Amino acid sequence: MYDRIRSRFGREHARQYAVANQTAIETVAERAADIDCDFQRRSAYTYVSDENDREDVRREVDVARSVGLSASFVEEVPTVSDAVAGVRFDDQAQFHPRKYLLGVVEELSDDGCDLFEETRVTNVQPGSPCKIETGGGTVTATDVVLASHFPILDPAGYFARMSPKRSYVLAVRTRDPQPDGMFYRSGEPYFSVRPHETEGESLVLVGGQNHKTGQGGSTADRYRALEREARRRFDVEDVVYRWSTLDYRPVDGVPFIGPVAPWRNNVYVATGFGGWGMSGGVAAGRILAEEIAGDGSEWADVFDPGRLPPLSDVKTLAAENANVAKRFAEDWVLKPRGAEASLPPGAARVVRENGIPVGEYRDDDGERHRVSAVCPHLKCVVEWNDAERTWDCPCHGSRFDYDGTVLDGPAIRDLPKE
Ligand code: FES
Structure with a gap:
């Protein structure tokens, strides 16, 4: 990701992306002191299995280090046997996103904020104030953030600039020791592994089999293929849970965070996290809060929704x-x-x-x-x-x-x- 941003937009943008995401992790770490969300520090490995990709990994490490991240080039990756090279990022983290969000909601309520569930917004009319139409009536607001995964208003052609990706996850019980870290094999399809503790039980989450939404053939076959891959790598006792995800991936890989369109005052968007929304979403919260407060964000440029590909x-x-x-x-x-x-x-x-x-x-x-x-x-x-x-x-x-x-x-x- 870092080499990709550097080669397309320059080192300063790679630095902004790195600092925004690392700061997001530290923000969650701080909040996790008061929110029980299973927060744990882990190293994260992104690795390749093809000898031809080794130099890409070296470049990624060089760029990541040059923008201040703790990244190392490794030739052996724990837990996975098919790695030929990888980048290890220290000081990363895993946490339970739902438990985290429930804690955030509680804090919001304590601060006097209102949260309305099961209220579908059908239209937003920009202006001063903006008018938000819902099935139950119209609400006015000075500023509006469209954080509805794909934005419900699309004045700037987001649909043509992002592609939808489905991917699959299994939570498996294994007889192997728990993986020590988070592992992501880049490429198509990707394959990911991380440990997960739930109600006193140790599970392993494996993910992968991604494809463009609506174009992958039988989705039941995708789960079967993922289970076969999990069983090849681990001594799996059984599959305890399974689920799938939908992520939007911008063509250049960088999320869109900022004004939804230059001509739409006071309406903002956060979308296109490409599967990295647990840190990207937290970064978006801070960037948009700063923009709405009128201070501007030091990381706004790299995420600018108006950028040209x-x-x-x-x-x-x-x-x-x-x-x-x-x-x-x-x-x-x-x-x-x-x-x-x-x-x-x-x-x-x-x-x-x-x-x-x-x-x-x-x-x-x-x-x-x-x-x-x-x-x-x-x-x-x-x-x-x-x-x-x-x-x-x-x-x-x-x-x-x-x-x-x-x-x-x-x-x-x-x-x-x-
Ligand atoms: S035609 Fe665009 S989502 Fe279906």
Whole structure:
């Protein structure tokens, strides 16, 4: 990441990114003194398995050290056997994000802040004041931060500058000693390992099998592939929990934190953390607080949402948007044209009725649920996610429950029932 930022934006931006993230870790460490969130200091290893990538690791270490991080080049990485080289970052940390957030919420309440759950914002009108429309009424505010994962307002084309990534995690019980550190194999797909203590029990979290949302084939197969990889590496007794995640990755890898668009006063955004939101989100909180207070943030430049993609990433950006156009065209032309006679319980499919794609799902009790298969964002045709029983959009990552209820943006409306 550091070499990538340096080569695209210069060393000063790499330094800002490093300081923002390291300060975020220290902020969590300080708060963890009062919040029980299983905070533990750990070393973090990012490693490669391909001899050809060794020099990339060396460069990463050099840049990371030059911007003040405690980074070392290592040829042996504990816990993993397939590493040929890695970078070890000291003074990193792991913590339980939900326990941490619940502690933060408690502090906010003590400070007189109000928190409204289950209140969907349907529109934000910028201005002085801004007007926030919700299902239950309109709220006014001097400043608004869109921190809804994908921003619910997209005046600056964020959908074309980020790609949605799904990845999978298993919490496994093993007979091996607990890994001492956090481990991340870069590349596609990545593979990550870290220890996790829960209710007196030691588990190992393994993650990976990432793919573009709505384009990875059977998601149940992804869990099976991840379990096979976990069993190859550890003496696994059983899989205790599993879940998947959705992350948005900007084309240059750096989150967007700042004004949502130069012409939208008082509306800010924090998005595109690419899976690194536990530190990036804390950094965003501080940057936006400073900007709203009028002080400006010393780290604002590197995260500026208005930045242009560097030339080296323009090709990737074009390929990403070409992929979206291709999916749009192919799915509208090629998705099935007629309904077959039967649909077994637990299965789903897209059929064509009067030329329009319709999603059909039969639940385990045999009841059929039919929704429009046309994503309300920009009209791509959704795909069935068999592990989570959701409809996922292959273009920009919107997700909908089996009954059409919107779960993740950029779409903000449900799939209509058929
Ligand atoms: S998320 Fe953009 S078309 Fe579905």
